[in-house]
Amino acid sequence: MSIVKKYSAEIVSIENPFDKLFIIKMKSLSGYFKYSPGQFLHLAIDKYDPSEGWPDSRCFSMQSTIRDDFIKITYAVIGVFTQRMADELTIGKLVTLKLPYGDLFTQDHSKENTIFISGGTGITPFLSLFTDPSFSSYINPSLYAGFRNEKLNLYHDELEIAKKLNISLKVKNIYQDIDGILDIEQIFKNSHSESCFFISGPPVMIKNFRNFLAEQGVAKEKIKTDDWE
Amino acid sequence: MNNTSMEICNNLRSEIIEKTIEYYKAKFENKEFKPGKTKVNYAGRVFNEAEIVNAVEASLDFWLTEGRFTEKFAEKIADFLGVGHVLLTNSGSSANLLAFAALTSEKLGEKRLKAGDEVISVGASFPATVTPILQYGLIPVFVDVQIPTYNINVEMLRKAISPKTRCIFLAHTLGNPFDINSVMQLAKENDLWIIEDNCDSFGSKYDGKYTGTFGHLSTISFYPAHHITTGEGGAICTNDPLLANLVRAFRDWGRDCYCAGGENNTCGKRFSQLFGNLSLGYDHKYVYSEIGYNLKMTDIQAAIGSAQMDKLADFCERRKVHFNEWKRIFSKYPEFFILPEATEKSDPAWFSFIVTLTYDCPFTREIITKYFDQNLIETRNLFAGNITKQPAFINKNWRIADNLERTDYIMNKTFFLGTYPGLTSEMFNYVENVLADFIEKHK
Numbered sequence: 001m002s003i004v005k006k007y008s009a010e011i012v013s014i015e016n017p018f019d020k021l022f023i024i025k026m027k028s029l030s031g032y033f034k035y036s037p038g039q040f041l042h043l044a045i046d047k048y049d050p051s052e053g054w055p056d057s058r059c060f061s062m063q064s065t066i067r068d069d070f071i072k073i074t075y076a077v078i079g080v081f082t083q084r085m086a087d088e089l090t091i092g093k094l095v096t097l098k099l100p101y102g103d104l105f106t107q108d109h110s111k112e113n114t115i116f117i118s119g120g121t122g123i124t125p126f127l128s129l130f131t132d133p134s135f136s137s138y139i140n141p142s143l144y145a146g147f148r149n150e151k152l153n154l155y156h157d158e159l160e161i162a163k164k165l166n167i168s169l170k171v172k173n174i175y176q177d178i179d180g181i182l183d184i185e186q187i188f189k190n191s192h193s194e195s196c197f198f199i200s201g202p203p204v205m206i207k208n209f210r211n212f213l214a215e216q217g218v219a220k221e222k223i224k225t226d227d228w229e
Numbered sequence: 230m231n232n233t234s235m236e237i238c239n240n241l242r243s244e245i246i247e248k249t250i251e252y253y254k255a256k257f258e259n260k261e262f263k264p265g266k267t268k269v270n271y272a273g274r275v276f277n278e279a280e281i282v283n284a285v286e287a288s289l290d291f292w293l294t295e296g297r298f299t300e301k302f303a304e305k306i307a308d309f310l311g312v313g314h315v316l317l318t319n320s321g322s323s324a325n326l327l328a329f330a331a332l333t334s335e336k337l338g339e340k341r342l343k344a345g346d347e348v349i350s351v352g353a354s355f356p357a358t359v360t361p362i363l364q365y366g367l368i369p370v371f372v373d374v375q376i377p378t379y380n381i382n383v384e385m386l387r388k389a390i391s392p393k394t395r396c397i398f399l400a401h402t403l404g405n406p407f408d409i410n411s412v413m414q415l416a417k418e419n420d421l422w423i424i425e426d427n428c429d430s431f432g433s434k435y436d437g438k439y440t441g442t443f444g445h446l447s448t449i450s451f452y453p454a455h456h457i458t459t460g461e462g463g464a465i466c467t468n469d470p471l472l473a474n475l476v477r478a479f480r481d482w483g484r485d486c487y488c489a490g491g492e493n494n495t496c497g498k499r500f501s502q503l504f505g506n507l508s509l510g511y512d513h514k515y516v517y518s519e520i521g522y523n524l525k526m527t528d529i530q531a532a533i534g535s536a537q538m539d540k541l542a543d544f545c546e547r548r549k550v551h552f553n554e555w556k557r558i559f560s561k562y563p564e565f566f567i568l569p570e571a572t573e574k575s576d577p578a579w580f581s582f583i584v585t586l587t588y589d590c591p592f593t594r595e596i597i598t599k600y601f602d603q604n605l606i607e608t609r610n611l612f613a614g615n616i617t618k619q620p621a622f623i624n625k626n627w628r629i630a631d632n633l634e635r636t637d638y639i640m641n642k643t644f645f646l647g648t649y650p651g652l653t654s655e656m657f658n659y660v661e662n663v664l665a666d667f668i669e670k671h672k
Contacts, residue, residue: 002313003304006297042495048288050297091463095465101495106470114561129628 002034003229006048007097011089012070017154020077021121022086025070031166033071035062037129038104038226041071041097045084047080048096056081057098061125061200063158071097073155074121104226105129113192117141117209119182119201123155125226126200130162130169142170142190146182146201150175184209188216200226205219240348242289249285253278254355264659266409271607271647272454272582275544278534287532294490296528297497298535303464305538306449309560310439310453313462317526318480321428321450322357324463325398326525328424328446329361331465331475334519337502342367342422346395349514351381351402352629352636356619358426366382369627370394371617373635377570379409379611382635383415387503389630390419399585403611403645404548406435406572428463431456441466451530454649456544456578457537459530475519483521486513490525538568542649545578551657552572553583555650558661562668565590581645583611585638592671598644604663607647614640 009026012066016022028146035041041062058081060073069151077086087096094184104125116126124143129135130143147153153173174182182205189211197218205228213223230238257276257422287298295317303315307502318324330340342348344366350359352371362369366592371661379402386397397416398614399407416423427433431449433440446469451462464497465476477487485504499513507516559566559582567585571577586594598608613619613638617627645661 001298003307003315005300007302040497050292053292053296062666103470140236227501229494229501 001131002036002100004098005030005034007031007033007099007153008050009071009095010095011091011095014089014091017047018152019105020086021074021152022077022089023072023154024089025072026097028094028097029072029094033066033099034068036064037098037108037132037134038125039102040125040226041073041099041101041102043073043085044096044098045086046096047094054098056098057096058082059101061128061226062099063124063127069130071099072125076121098161099131099201110194110198111137111141112139114138114141115187115191115195115197115198116141116180116201117146117184117187117197118200119146119205120144120148120152120184121199122205124199126201127155127158127162131158131165133165135162135165135169138151138166138168139180140168140170143165143171144172144174144182144187146174146176148175149227159207182209184212188213188218192203192226196222196224198226203227203229211218242286245289246282249282253281259639262653262655262659264655265338265605266342266604269606269647269653269656269660271609271638271645271653272649273647274453274458275540275650276458276533276537280533281335281541283304283532283536284529287529290528292491292528293621294527295525295531296385296490299489299526300534301347301441302538303458303533304462305535306466308465308554309433309538309541310442312368312442314466314470315470316465316473316476316480317632318463318465318524319526319530320461321397321448321452321463323480323524324358324362324428324448324465325424325426326361326451327479327522328465329365329398330479330519330521331446331472332422332424333365334439334475334478336471336475336518337583340422342395345393345447347391347393347628348396348398348629349386349389349394350398351400352615352617352633353379353402353611353613354400354616354641355428356493356616356621357428359622360396361450362398363625363627368393369393370630371627371633371636372630372635374402374639375565376635376639377404377583378407378572379403379583379639380405380571380572383408383411383568385631386412390415390421392418394421396422396424398424398426401430401440401577403569403583404433404577404648405569406433406575407432408572409440409646410479414441422446426513427466428455428582432541432577434576434578437576442468445469446472451534451537456533456548457472457541458525459534463505474550478519479521480524481521481574482523483517483519484514485516485518488514498618498629538593540650543558547650548579548648550579550654551584552579553651554657555648557656558664559584562664563587565592565672570642576605579648581648584642584644586642590642592642594642596671597667601663602659606663608644611639611643611645632664
């Protein structure tokens with residue numbers, strides 16, 4: 001984890017492609033953002049007052065890269081805080097960000113035949129790696145991205161960039177309404193013995209997949225998860 | 230807070246800051262040097278209104294623990310050195326303790342330092358570089374230094390490495406970098422940890438790169454004698470995220486959680502993890518993965534440090550100028566003084582100007598330093614001298630590699646003067662005259 005810094009940031013774009021799902025971009029008003037692929041930030045809606053400490057905030061994966069002059073996040077309205085975000089965040093609104101946190105991809109791991117498994121918006125931390133030049137150092141990576149339906153796959157542009165950065169990337173989109181749910185057993189069968197698994201998505205999915213892989217004898221250090229409460 | 234209260238607070242704050250600047254000017258500006266009446270210190274705090282304003286700002290915030298200024302200060306250090314992680318602490322000695330403690334963590338597996346392992350250092354050193362080794366039950370192995378660099382003799386270091394050697398813990402003596410290329414090569418060949426004690430060398434360079442950026446971990450001191458100050462204070466630097474987390478854990482009570490004071494659930498999984506023999510979801514804020522301390526820096530200290538960082542580059546240049554000024558003065562008497570030399574490939578931001586009496590010198594170190602002292606000119610010895618001869622180190626479990634002949638010579642024949650940025654040309658003129666008088670009396 002690098003030096004954690006607070007940034008004043010302005011909302012520069014908001015997309016609302018589906019009910020209760022938002023994609024926002026924010027630009028820094030306090031110097032360049034510094035972070036690594038796979039890291040996350042805290043977003044506070046209320047103003048930060050140094051005398052009062054850090055206000056209520058939530059974690060969000062950064063799906064952009066430091067080459068971008070903005071940070072992009074996706075959030076779904078699932079509670080009081082994200083409802084406030086939906087209600088109060090407008091273009092031009094100032095928020096306070098605190099970043100970077102997390103060590104998803106800076107942990108020691110094999111870059112050969114790496115397996116990335118995402119459920120829904122769980123793909124976002126992977127996108128920050130997939131669109132970063134460092135992704136070219138992975139050999140034969142595979143992405144298994146599960147969505148409830150094809151419309152919810154909003155990430156074609158980023159995945160095209162990823163395929164250009166790493167031509168050995170294999171992408172398998174699994175649409176629940178057509179293909180059924182992500183099948184960890186099948187994914188495991190297609191993996192290599194040295195494969196490292198990155199899993200991001202709903203907590204239940206992460207828990208079940210992690211347990212399955214552990215039961216198959218996959219070492220703990222080869223199962224990396226991006227999970228919050 | 231409503232808008233009226235906020236406006237009152239903002240106005241009062243502006244007024245306080247204006248008065249603070251006025252106070253600084255009245256109290257500290259335009260200090261006059263009176264030869265023979267004003268002390269020529271070897272070190273001291275050098276500051277202007279910016280440090281006091283920052284300290285007052287932090288006081289008015291009254292956040293007290295880590296806050297906006299610790300964040301800013303750490304960021305400035307990281308940007309200056311080009312390192313990924315800077316952990317602030319309450320002293321340079323604490324920084325050394327924490328850097329060493331981090332390497333004992335079980336999270337490092339077989340690479341961790343264990344009681345009985347050997348750690349190479351030098352005999353001519355400051356206790357804070359050596360005491361953590363003893364405190365954790367490891368064995369310091371003391372190697373001799375060279376004159377006139379006052380740094381480790383690399384050939385003797387090579388011979389000192391044994392099958393039990395696991396780490397090299399060295400200071401860049403008085404701002405002069407040790408032979409980093411050779412030491413790093415030996416560390417690589419023997420798979421050793423390197424801790425750079427950079428406490429006296431913040432701003433020095435070796436091969437075009439800042440010291441404190443070569444080893445696995447490095448430390449800085451912000452005691453007033455050092456390159457910048459926060460009163461008490463220190464920092465640990467590393468590019469290794471795991472080591473940074475370990476240092477943080479040891480610094481913050483040994484806890485696993487990395488939330489700063491007053492923060493909660495920064496990791497987003499405060500109540501859903503499993504650790505040790507605790508129940509699933511035990512509050513991460515109270516999970517302890519190391520046997521740690523509480524050695525954090527306060528926001529008021531960091532506020533001063535943040536203002537000092539803006540002056541560091543200039544301070545380093547002035548230290549170099551002052552070193553050259555001393556060199557000009559002392560080089561008039563080559564029969565009495567061995568003058569210091571920078572390590573090859575280095576560009577030291579000198580902590581001090583170190584002088585050793587020649588073998589044939591007719592006077593002793595005590596005679597000249599006493600003469601300086603009587604004339605209000607401060608000098609210092611090279612810290613503990615031969616540290617194995619200090620009362621606390623007698624009968625402790627250490628080993629001397631070959632011999633400490635030069636260390637012993639330094640212990641009895643060496644002293645240093647300051648190079649700190651507060652020195653002025655009037656002070657140099659004064660000391661030059663005092664030295665000339667002394668030499669005239671004792672040659």
